[in-house]
Amino acid sequence: MSGVRIAPSILSADFAKLGDEIAMMERGGADWVHVDVMDGRFVPNLTFGTKVIETVRKRTSLPLDVHLMVVEPERYFDDFVAAGASGLTIHAEVSPHLHRQLVRIRELGATAGVALNPSTPLSAVEDVLDELDLLLVMSVNPGFGGQTFIAHSLDKIAGARRMLDAARSGAVLEVDGGINRQTIVECWRAGADTFVAGNAIFAAADPAAEIGALRRQCVQRA
Ligand code: DX5
Numbered sequence: 001m002s003g004v005r006i007a008p009s010i011l012s013a014d015f016a017k018l019g020d021e022i023a024m025m026e027r028g029g030a031d032w033v034h035v036d037v038m039d040g041r042f043v044p045n046l047t048f049g050t051k052v053i054e055t056v057r058k059r060t061s062l063p064l065d066v067h068l069m070v071v072e073p074e075r076y077f078d079d080f081v082a083a084g085a086s087g088l089t090i091h092a093e094v095s096p097h098l099h100r101q102l103v104r105i106r107e108l109g110a111t112a113g114v115a116l117n118p119s120t121p122l123s124a125v126e127d128v129l130d131e132l133d134l135l136l137v138m139s140v141n142p143g144f145g146g147q148t149f150i151a152h153s154l155d156k157i158a159g160a161r162r163m164l165d166a167a168r169s170g171a172v173l174e175v176d177g178g179i180n181r182q183t184i185v186e187c188w189r190a191g192a193d194t195f196v197a198g199n200a201i202f203a204a205a206d207p208a209a210e211i212g213a214l215r216r217q218c219v220q221r222a
Pocket residue numbers: 009011012034036067140141142143144145146147176177178179196197198199200
């Protein structure tokens with residue numbers, strides 16, 4: 001099952017029992033915990049910041065994959081890494097100085113990621129591949145959990161795979177939005193290796209088991 005990473009998104013967790021939800025993710029074999037930070041400006045929704053990252057960090061040793069859906073993301077790099085973020089992913093759409101920002105994230109000791117909205121072309125990251133540890137292809141317009149997967153994302157994932165391979169980049173290729181037992185297989189075949197899932201896991205009858213079920217879909221149908 002190597003090569004498939006499942007990153008449950010705590011956006012869909014029950015915050016009244018966040019500790020139990022994190023324990024569930026560990027029991028289910030999650031590889032990373034995905035933390036969605038939203039500012040009500042880049043995306044319409046508001047979520048959480050440093051305090052929640054710190055809280056999650058205390059409860060698990062799993063890598064914290066922090067997805068910054070915020071304008072001026074550089075304002076938060078130091079605090080979020082100090083709070084325990086393992087990786088920071090920023091959106092190309094709000095990062096005119098992408099190169100500088102990625103270099104800074106690495107300087108802080110975190111892995112540096114760039115996310116692309118469905119309408120943003122892959123060319124937005126072509127010139128920073130050397131600074132990139134993770135490329136996140138959004139398969140929904142960011143802002144909310146539980147949305148429907150945008151089918152065109154599959155072509156983009158395939159293109160991203162080709163781009164990373166051509167550059168001999170070892171960057172993680174992650175997909176986020178509308179991932180379920182069906183869409184995960186298609187994304188895996190298109191070349192993604194890391195899958196964020198919120199609704200598919202937290203709305204399942206047995207959320208811990210669903211993590212393994214998602215992973216097995218890729219391996220069985222490979
Ligand atoms: C969407 C977030 C996602 C979200 C995914 O803006 O970036 O990480 O939690 O949720 P699902 O898997 O329900 O689409």
